[in-house]
Amino acid sequence: MTNILENKREGLYCPAGDFFVDPRGKVERAVITHAHSDHARAGHNYYLCSDSCLPILQIRIGTKAKIESVPFGKRTKIGSAYVSFHPAGHILGSAQIRIEVKGEVWVVSGDYKPQTDRTCEAFEVVSCNGFISECTFGLPVYQWADEQLVHNEINHWWRENAENECPSLLFAYSLGKAQRVLAGLETEGRPVFVHSAVHSFLTHYEQAGVKFPKLQKVERGIDYNFSNSMVIAPPAVEDSTWVRKMKKAKKGFASGWMSIRGAKRRRNLDRGFVLSDHADWHGLLEVINGTGADRVLLTHGNGDALVRFLRETGKDASMLEGASVRGEEEE
Amino acid sequence: MNMFAKLFHDLDNLTKTNDRLDRLVEYFKSASPHDALWVCWFLSGNRIKGAIRTGELRSFVAGWAVLPVWLVEECHQRVGDLAETISLLVKGPSESKAGSLDSTIRKHLLPLRGKDSADRKLLLSDTWSHLSDFEMLPFHKLLTGGFRMGVSKGNLYKALARVGGVEPSLIAQRLAGDWSCDDLSFADVISSSLSRDTNPYKPYPFCLASPVLEEVESLGSLHEWQVEWKWDGIRAQFFSLGGGRGMIWSRGEEAIEESFPELTKCVPYLPQDICLDGEILAWGYDGLRPFARLQKRLGRKSPGASILKRESVRFHAYDLLRLEGNDLRTLPLSKRRKKLEEVFAKIPNHLPLGLSEIVNASGWDELSKKREQSRDRGVEGFMLKRNTSSYESGRVKGSWYKWKIDPFLADMVVVSAQLGHGKRANLYSDYSLAVWDNTGSLVTVAKAYSGLTKKEIEEVDRYIRKNITGKYGPVRSVRPGIVFEVAFEGAQSSGRHKSGVALRFPRIHRWRQDKKPKDADSLDTIRGFAGIQDICLTENQGIDENGNMLLF
Ligand SMILES: [Zn+2]
Ligand SMILES: [Zn+2]
Numbered sequence: 001m002t003n004i005l006e007n008k009r010e011g012l013y014c015p016a017g018d019f020f021v022d023p024r025g026k027v028e029r030a031v032i033t034h035a036h037s038d039h040a041r042a043g044h045n046y047y048l049c050s051d052s053c054l055p056i057l058q059i060r061i062g063t064k065a066k067i068e069s070v071p072f073g074k075r076t077k078i079g080s081a082y083v084s085f086h087p088a089g090h091i092l093g094s095a096q097i098r099i100e101v102k103g104e105v106w107v108v109s110g111d112y113k114p115q116t117d118r119t120c121e122a123f124e125v126v127s128c129n130g131f132i133s134e135c136t137f138g139l140p141v142y143q144w145a146d147e148q149l150v151h152n153e154i155n156h157w158w159r160e161n162a163e164n165e166c167p168s169l170l171f172a173y174s175l176g177k178a179q180r181v182l183a184g185l186e187t188e189g190r191p192v193f194v195h196s197a198v199h200s201f202l203t204h205y206e207q208a209g210v211k212f213p214k215l216q217k218v219e220r221g222i223d224y225n226f227s228n229s230m231v232i233a234p235p236a237v238e239d240s241t242w243v244r245k246m247k248k249a250k251k252g253f254a255s256g257w258m259s260i261r262g263a264k265r266r267r268n269l270d271r272g273f274v275l276s277d278h279a280d281w282h283g284l285l286e287v288i289n290g291t292g293a294d295r296v297l298l299t300h301g302n303g304d305a306l307v308r309f310l311r312e313t314g315k316d317a318s319m320l321e322g323a324s325v326r327g328e329e330e331e
Numbered sequence: 332m333n334m335f336a337k338l339f340h341d342l343d344n345l346t347k348t349n350d351r352l353d354r355l356v357e358y359f360k361s362a363s364p365h366d367a368l369w370v371c372w373f374l375s376g377n378r379i380k381g382a383i384r385t386g387e388l389r390s391f392v393a394g395w396a397v398l399p400v401w402l403v404e405e406c407h408q409r410v411g412d413l414a415e416t417i418s419l420l421v422k423g424p425s426e427s428k429a430g431s432l433d434s435t436i437r438k439h440l441l442p443l444r445g446k447d448s449a450d451r452k453l454l455l456s457d458t459w460s461h462l463s464d465f466e467m468l469p470f471h472k473l474l475t476g477g478f479r480m481g482v483s484k485g486n487l488y489k490a491l492a493r494v495g496g497v498e499p500s501l502i503a504q505r506l507a508g509d510w511s512c513d514d515l516s517f518a519d520v521i522s523s524s525l526s527r528d529t530n531p532y533k534p535y536p537f538c539l540a541s542p543v544l545e546e547v548e549s550l551g552s553l554h555e556w557q558v559e560w561k562w563d564g565i566r567a568q569f570f571s572l573g574g575g576r577g578m579i580w581s582r583g584e585e586a587i588e589e590s591f592p593e594l595t596k597c598v599p600y601l602p603q604d605i606c607l608d609g610e611i612l613a614w615g616y617d618g619l620r621p622f623a624r625l626q627k628r629l630g631r632k633s634p635g636a637s638i639l640k641r642e643s644v645r646f647h648a649y650d651l652l653r654l655e656g657n658d659l660r661t662l663p664l665s666k667r668r669k670k671l672e673e674v675f676a677k678i679p680n681h682l683p684l685g686l687s688e689i690v691n692a693s694g695w696d697e698l699s700k701k702r703e704q705s706r707d708r709g710v711e712g713f714m715l716k717r718n719t720s721s722y723e724s725g726r727v728k729g730s731w732y733k734w735k736i737d738p739f740l741a742d743m744v745v746v747s748a749q750l751g752h753g754k755r756a757n758l759y760s761d762y763s764l765a766v767w768d769n770t771g772s773l774v775t776v777a778k779a780y781s782g783l784t785k786k787e788i789e790e791v792d793r794y795i796r797k798n799i800t801g802k803y804g805p806v807r808s809v810r811p812g813i814v815f816e817v818a819f820e821g822a823q824s825s826g827r828h829k830s831g832v833a834l835r836f837p838r839i840h841r842w843r844q845d846k847k848p849k850d851a852d853s854l855d856t857i858r859g860f861a862g863i864q865d866i867c868l869t870e871n872q873g874i875d876e877n878g879n880m881l882l883f
Contacts (some may be wrong), residue, residue, distance in 0.1 A: 140398055141406045141419040259419060260410050261343065262756030266785075305405045306684060312399065 002130055002295070004081075004099055004106045004175065007321055012108060012132070013087065017081030019048070021108045031083065034094035035175060037058050047075075050085040052121070053093030055204045056175065088112035089123030090277050092201075092208055098126050100297030106130040107291065113204040113276070114283045117147055119180045119210050123287075131293035132320060136217025137256050138298070138306035140281040144256070144310065150275045151184030154254070157271055161250045162190055162228035169249040171269075174198045174234040176277050179205050179212075181232060181254050186212045193226065194218065195233035218242075238267070256280070288315070332429040332466050334362060335370070339469035351482055355490040364517035365433035371520055374487045375506050375585075378476035379436075382443040383451060385413060386459035388475070391452050395459060408805055414471035418464070423785040429470075435461075440474060485725055495521030496862040498722050499544065500536065507533040508584050534568045534580035535606065535652055535660060536724035540714060540731035547734060548695050557664055557718055558690040558698065561733055562647055563622045564612035569594065569646055571601040571651075579611075584699065589632040593639060594646050597682045602674060606653035607646070608722070609687065614645035619709045622835070623823050645683040648675070649714075652722055660722035667722070705736045711820070712736045723824075738783045738818040738836075739860050741852040742843055746773055748795050748871040749796030749806050751780060759795040759807065760788050764817055764837070766830075768854045774830040776857055777817060782839030791842075811848040817839040820858040832857055 006013045011023040019029035022039040030044040035056040040049075041313060042061040047068070049057050054069040070076055072095070075084045080102075085095035090111040098109045107128040116122045154170070160170045172178040174197040179291035182202075192215040193201070199217040206212065218224065218231070226246060235253065237243055256276025257263045279287060284306065288296055296317040298306060303319050310317035338358045345351045359367050389407065393400045403420065412813040429435050443451050462470055472478045482490075488499040488506070495502070505520055512783045543550070550556065570578040577589040577595035588595050591611065613624035627642045628634060651671040652660055659667055668689075675686045690713065692698040698713070705712050710733035720730035744765035751760035761780040764848065765773035783791065791813060798810040818840040822832050832854075843850075 139406050139409055140396065140402065141410055141416060143419065143422075260756065261415060262411055262754060265754050266757075268346070270346060305402060309399070309402060 001297075001321075002106060004101045004104060004130070005132070005220040014078075014081055014099055014101075017078035017083065017099070019078055019081075019083075020044075021097055022110065023277060027239075031097055032093055033088065033097060033108065035093070036111065039110060048078075048083075050093050050095045052204075052208055053095065055207075056091075056201060059204075060189055060317060083286055086124045086126050087121035089114060089116065089120060092120045092179070092205055092210075092316075094176075095122065096124075096126055097288070098128065102221040104129050106132065107293075108132045109287075111136070111278055112287065113279050114287055115144065115147065117180055118183050119176070119205060128291050128293050130295040130297070131288060131291045132297045132299060133288055134278065134300035135284060135298045135303040135306050136173060136278045136301040137276065137280055138301055138303050142256060142259055142276075142280045143282060144276060144280045145277070146273065147184075150254075150273055153203060154181065154184065154252070155186045156271055157252060157273075158185075158190070158230050159188070165227050165248070167226035167229050167231055167246055167249040169231045169233065169243065169251050170273075171235040171238060171251070171253040172198075172232055172255075172275075173277075175201050177275065178232050178234070179210065180275065180277070181209055182215070185213050185230060189228075191216065193224065193229055193231045195231075195237060197234050197236075198232055202300055241328055277278045332432055332435045332462070333427055334358070334469070335366060335432040336463075336466040336469045337473070338362075338370070339480060340465070342482065345481075348486065352486050352490055355482060355487070356493050359490060359521075361495045363431060363433070365512075366431055368512050368515065368517040368520065369432055369436060371487065371491065371517070372505060372510075372512050373473065373478045374480070374482055375484060378478065379444075379473065380476070381441060382440060382474055383455075385475075387448060387451070388413065388417070388455075391455055392420055393415050394452070395456060399444075408706060408750060409757070411750065412750040414475045415468055417469035417471045417883065421459050422464045422465060423445065423459055423464055423467060425463065425876050427466055428461040429463075429466060432726075436473065439470075441476075447717055460499070488724075491521055495523055497521070497523050503536040503724055504533055507536065508580060523610070523875045534584055535608075535722070537568070537582050537608070538650075538722045538724070538731060539726040540716075540733040541726055541728060543715070543732045543734045547699070547715075550732070553692065553694055553698060555718055557668065558692070558714045559649065559687045559714045559716070560690065560705070560708065561712045561714045562609040562610045562619075562687070563611055563709065563711050564625060564647070567609060567611050568652070569597045569607040569609060569648075571603060571605050575599050584635060590628060590634065591635070593644065593683055597646075597678075597684055600678055600682060602655065604653065604656045605651065605670075605674065607648045608650040608652055609646050609648040612645050612647050613642065614683070614685075615643050621709060621821075621823070643683065645685055647685045649687045650722060663719045663721065664716055702734065702736060730734065738820055738840075739822070740816055740818055740840060741857060741860075742814050742846055742850060743777065743817045744773055744848045744851045745791070745795075745809055746775060746802075746811060746813065747806050747808045755780075755788065758788055758792040760792065762791075762815070762839075763806075765811075766816060766852050766854050766857055768830075773811060773848075773851075774854060776828070776830045776832055776854070777819070777834045777837035779815075779817060779837045779839050782815075782818075783842065788843055807809045814843040814846040814848060814851055816843050819860075824858075830854060830857075 001007045002016060002097060010020055010027050012021040018029045019031050020035055021031050023030050024041060026043045029046045032040045032047055032049040035053055040057055040060050046066050049069050051069045051071050054067060057067060070083050070085060072087055075082050082100040084098045086094045086098055088094040088110050092111050094110060096110060099106050105128040107126050109132060111134050112123055113133045114123045158168045172181045178198040192213050194215055195218055250270045252271040252273055253269050254273040254275040256274060256278055258272030258274050294316055296310060296315055297320040299320040307317045307319055341354050342351050345354060389403045390400055393403045407413055407416045428600045443454060488502040491502045566582045568580045572578060573597050575784040577588055577593060577598040578586060579594060581587050613620035624642055628644060651667050654670060678684055690701060692701060702713055715732040715734055717730050723730060743766055745762045746765040748759040748762040749761040751758055763775045764779060765778045766777045794813060795809050798812060799807045799809050801808040817837050819834040819837040821835040824832055
């Protein structure tokens, strides 16, 4: 595929360093961009990730796994390849992997977001010859508004629900999105609850300096009075009895997919908030152009339109073969 | 415009009908009368026609956003709705510079009509520099016409009735038929004074029947019911006006008398100032003809002598709603029927007017037997109307029922699919369905997109995504694997379709997960259903979202 990276069954492989990036299956050495489950899987022998990714990765794949970590920006030699991690702005500890072999540089972006937010390291543009980019939101209908506006919308919605004595149940992916939403809440003295899946990551975010409002973890088997509270839970529990018991609750979902009303209506939600941890259309173009890469390979999402658009602007772009074309559950 | 935009987004977010109703009442109480009237007009199902073409709009947006047109089309495909696509691609100023709803429509929307394309582009770019992001979607919904906001007409009438303190049926009559925002005022709409009603010849809200869902015996004694055949034509209200003039309103509340001059010619033989409820049927010297024949008359104003002769029609009366200027709708059906029969006793036989006959039977058993004649008679089953029922607005439980004969069923294979619209925008949920022909290949005979549960649609979508074999524009051909049992009301042979047949009201009855493509039915079986109805469909009929053919 390229001089530096090969596309194998397990995923992207670098022969010069004999390692994989975000592999599937079972491999000897796995370099991990970030701790989301579609990138960090258990079962490999050795792991390498960024320092701030380490504790989160341990929650995902267990403390017994052999994991090494390096600070952002530090060059490490693996075989005859130089490898370094650069912030991807996606979730805490998320990295783009820069791989240099004999003067040629490729960057594997993992998931990324060029806009800054207060819960993770700010995205950094890395110059390269070849760029492997995600394209989850690769259509111009996906354009993110200023982050604070979205927080204002969420806070306004909560206040309104609270006035009607309705709990606000907000679905957000448990790692990354949930913490971003929490960090933006204005409680005005009202209680905040989080589902246990969200709770497990909070300490590491706090250690990294992220401030959260006072909150309570929802324990099994206890009946809470949620009346005017905000409850943050992963979308996976949407159909659970736990949620069904909260009859009066207004339901919202914070996700880039909420840009399109059909996606909101299909889930039977009261509100959709457009808040994404991925690059929007302009973000993708800005970063792809910013890297100066001659070759661009796209993965993660339906990239046909972006490929065609990049080609029409003179870039050598194509889909990464075997790339996952994933739908709405994308993290 | 901002107040209207707020209403739009609130209605869009509210999921309960009653909350929407409350919100609408709140709007009508606070909005300016001019704005409120427009909202009535749009929610009555009206739309501004001829303001812009879809292709044109896509190319203007492409120009504005500096994107290739194909990419705008991709976006439209993903989003499923053009107005929403535009609102996502066009970013307006942060503060709105638009005026009221009324002035926005009059300055930015109505003038688009009659302009050439270049001027339309100029006006629209100017509009985009006035509207805030919040107003983009509501404006473009008005522009592209797809404006519903989840409020039924019935609920519009209820909301207005609450604001004006009058009966919804009165509002319904005032807002029925053709009207424009220039010939009515909001005060007239909600007025509690009855004398101000300017046009008594507007259609009454049609009384509709519910399907019989349980055993028919559960309806009680047959003696409480008036039974008629359920005719297959165009439901209409026929008014005789003073001076020999007649008006005919379709159920879509369009005035259609110009299409049926042979009916308005009957007016001099009718008592003055009456309203008949009935059905226009294709009818010749040989009696009732299939519905397909009627289609040749649809949408055709002032038909010529030869088509009038070849494709003749008849008005079949069910009910009498008005007589000598008096509204009879609250009388019990048995009394209305008696008066209707008296009217018909005086009508000469040669006119194309008929009275829907009453079917008598000793009990439900005998009636069931008679129902088996439906297909031979070319009708769809029975109508059951409670003798004591008044003529209600819309569908009121317990008074009128349709007891239809069972539909035809056939097993068909999904051979291609397309992303749906609205709620199903990101799901492959519009299916082309095929059966086997004599040469052993699958031929498409129907398109359908209703009848599955949300869960099933999602599951089918997953199958389709994994089994796409080709792309043709928005259509994806699919490896045969999914078999649906499809219900339809009839089949006609058709030169327009490759398969040679066109099905009426095809819809998915259930998913036959127990069947493989090879088990699907054959084209000959479908042709067998077509049997007697050997008429060519030539008119290009649209289909609405429930799979019903759009008549006018
Ligand atoms: Zn991912
Ligand atoms: Zn991720």
